[in-house]
Amino acid sequence: MGNVVVMSSMPSADDIDFMIHGLFKYKYFGHEVWITTSHVCILIVMLALIIFALIVNRKMKKATEVPDDFQNVIEVIVEFLDSIVEGAMGWSAPKFRNYIGTLFLFILVSNISGIFGLRPPTADYGTTLALALITFTLIHFNQFRHNSLKSIWVDMCSPLPPWLPIWFPINLISEIAVPISMSLRLFANVLSGTIIMALVYGLLKSIAYVWPAVLHVYFDLFSGAIQTYVFCMLTMTYIAQQMGDPPPAVAEKTTK
């Protein structure tokens, strides 16, 4: 085994680094709890969003009839978010505008934070699972709020009649699969981009100048934006499915 010579300039598997690193450890009720790179990156993303929100809040207090540059940008963002919520949810849009807008901005900034050298927080399964569990809770909260127990039971037993609940376990599994598939989709997409960038920077270290920018544009900007859109769209469609038809008061208002 002595004749194996490793050239120092040769890239090796040790150069590839895309894992989550623990930075700080402490004991919490006897459990080992780690502060990892994900926490740090999520804090940076949150700080950026909060500072942005504060600036916007200050600017919009002095909003003018004819918008200036900054106000224009803000109005475009808000109108875009409102229009996708409106398009997917219809009459129940006003209730969910805030949540979907927040979700969209958070996932988007998380995904594109790879450009700024951070490890995207959404490339940690903990983050995406938490987001998907919020969606899961919202779906079933609204299901029980807007449907009678009988109609939920009929729905869970479909396509067979409600007195023959053979399909019930299968429908139950498909309900539980929703948050798992949503979280894994976002996680795996962002992680695959992170890994490919780590491979480029780790193994092609000597020639990785300027041209990885193209890959960044694809994996961070394009893929990140698409996955953000998909996550929000699926959340809205699943919730809107449970909301059903508009109550008569709302229906009257919209037709007038």
Added chain:
Amino acid sequence: MGITGQDLILACSAIGAGLAVIAGIGPGVGQGIAAGHAAAAVGRNPGAQGQIMSTMLLGQAVAETTGLYGLLVALLLLFVKPLVG
């Protein structure tokens, strides 16, 4: 040079990871079909291009999931090494 059981497991994990990412074939074909039909739809109705585009991207992103499951299995085999005791 003897091959220990652990080496064998690592080698088989690498082969398994390679086999797992073959799952990428399915989404590739599916996304291609979706894009083809979207192109045909735009050809028939150029006015609805924006809506067709967003519907196509949503469908493609959902279809991509199965391929990503394959990728996840490959990554687990390569980096988490669940089979090595």
